[in-house]
Amino acid sequence: MNKDKNGTVDIFGVCGKYKPTxxxxxxxxxxxxxxxxxxxxxxxxxxxxxxxxxFSNDIIPVVRGGAxxxxxxxxxxxxxxxxxxxxxxxxxxxxxxxxxxxxxxxILRRKDRYQLYAGSQLxxxxxxxxxx
Numbered sequence: 001m002n003k004d005k006n007g008t009v010d011i012f013g014v015c016g017k018y019k020p021t022x023x024x025x026x027x028x029x030x031x032x033x034x035x036x037x038x039x040x041x042x043x044x045x046x047x048x049x050x051x052x053x054x055f056s057n058d059i060i061p062v063v064r065g066g067a068x069x070x071x072x073x074x075x076x077x078x079x080x081x082x083x084x085x086x087x088x089x090x091x092x093x094x095x096x097x098x099x100x101x102x103x104x105x106x107i108l109r110r111k112d113r114y115q116l117y118a119g120s121q122l123x124x125x126x127x128x129x130x131x132x
Contacts, residue, residue, distance in 0.1 A: 009036065029059050033098050034079070039065030051078075055114075060107055062094070077111040 012028070013019050020028060029035060035054035039047055047067045054061035055078070063069055064081040079097075084090040097104055 025053075026057070029054075029057055032059060033104065034062050034094060035059045037061045037063050037078075038081075039063075039067075042066035044068075045071070047072075054078075055111065058108060060097075060104070060111070062090075074110070074114060077107065077114065 010032075011017070012025065035050075035057075037047075037050035037054050039050065043066050045067050047063070047065050047069070051061050051063055051069075051073075055073070061078040062081065063078055069075075069078065069080055079090075079094070081087075081090055084093065097107075
């Protein structure tokens with residue numbers, strides 16, 4: 001994404017220049033409009049704390065994973081990379097969305113209508129092992 005349109009994606013954590021604590025991340029994200037919540041595994045219906053962290057803060061999650069997000073989360077409360085033909089198209093959309101205050105805040109308002117509850121079915125992870 002950084003290659004498209006001279007994008008500026010700041011990377012924090014193991015692959016980035018700086019690995020902040022969770023407390024620092026909460027403060028850092030107030031400077032951003034989007035949180036890249038890409039999953040490391042593309043398993044059916046699997047998404048992790050990356051999504052939930054962004055969803056519970058005033059930032060729009062940008063998701064990429066194997067889950068059918070609309071099965072669990074209201075459409076229009078996040079940006080799904082699968083809705084775009086290319087990373088360039090995604091970057092164009094994010095740039096446009098970031099510059100359109102009304103459209104951006106509408107997504108945040110829609111997202112704020114929902115609340116995450118720890119321990120709900122939504123947050124449980126099930127692992128199935130095949131018998132040999």
